[in-house]
Amino acid sequence: MEHTTINLTLKVWRQKNASDKGSFQTYNVKGISTEMSFLEMFDVLNEQLIAEGKDEPIAFDHDCREGICGMCSMYINGRPHGPWHGTTTCQLHMRAFKDGETVVVEPWRARAFPVIRDLVVDRRAFDRIIQAGGYISVNTGNAVDANAIPINKKDADNAFAAASCIGCGACVAACKNSSAMLFVSAKVSQLALLPQGGPERQTRVLDMVAQMDKEGFGSCTNTGACEAECPKEISLENIARLNREFTAASLASEE
């Protein structure tokens, strides 16, 4: 692809801390390489802000910058992780934008994800959902022989697809109800589909859904926005599985 540079107008959400009201600030960036990632463009902007000394650099989450850690979380022009399908913000390249375009960048918005500073939100609600049951309680010891427990190909594939969720929270950000059901369903599914997850299958789904509701996420209304925006393309089939698992476990529960 031809290497060109573009100029952009950025409208970025600035907020000093959790209690600050916050507002949009407008910045101009020039000579942005179309081969840069969206985060690299922010690095350029931050260097510019530091050099000018007028404004504090913009705080944003990032870690691996190769689409696997789930840290980056920007709501770009009305969509989590921007305009590209199946892509995290760090893997979104500047060729996705036109020269002279105005780009609006906001943090994830949800009661359960309060803004800490600028574009950084507190996503520990997800950690607490995992702590409520998203694991297997036994010590697994050394890795056992891969074929010690036979697992059919379909279940292995579906479990793997669910396990590719990186917990970035784009599903919550995209959902008009701020529902975390795509995330929770992926985490329930990856264990429910495999024999190792069997013994705790029912308590796990009950505990994780209870924690999800306690954290203040909304209820799914099946718009499908989460699936469309998920950088790991987690399927809505997982939410159906979560619904089945939860309903069956609730009915079977003796409490």
Added chain:
Amino acid sequence: MAKENFLTSSIGKKLVVGLTGLFLISFLVVHVGINSTILLNDNGETFNTAAHFMSHNWVIRVMEIGLLLGIIAHIFMTLKLHFENKSKRPVGYAVIDGKANSKWYSRSMTLLGTLLLIFLVIHMADFWLHTKKALYITHENENSYLEVKEAMQNPLLLVIYIAGFFSLGFHLLHGFPSAFQTLGLNHKKYTPIIKAAGTAFSIIVPGLFAAIAVALFFGLV
């Protein structure tokens, strides 16, 4: 961890909406089936027989109470979910590109449902109340066909009805397949069939209702 009450859990509430929705869909099948007899163009003979059966059969009377409870449960739970879900995002986005990831009608179910409810109130005031009055108060032998035909001469009512059928169609277009997803029925082989059936249902049922209304207005039947 203390067990959550199923009916107050996020998934339990969805299930109530889905199940009552499917129940209301089953009612639509009966309603459109009976109304379609008007299109037989037999001067309302079959329609009146069917209407008479529906208003004089005790099984249907009991079902009618169930239907009312179903509608109330559906409305109560969807409104509860609507306001709860709204409260989960106290600070909204400045820019939302909704069409990039979902259909407008799937995001507007509360609005479509409210329009349907307004339509329903007008509709009940027009026909249901009249039928009940004839049945229990005046004890007259009503000619349902003539009543419907007469009411449908009003162009304003026709417009309201057509608008109601559009709301119904889009409400069903999301609600029909969505109910199955909520019940946990999502399958590579069957979901495409459910979706196709849902789309067909959302076009055929409101379409038939509209066709009857238009045919009555223009005196074709």
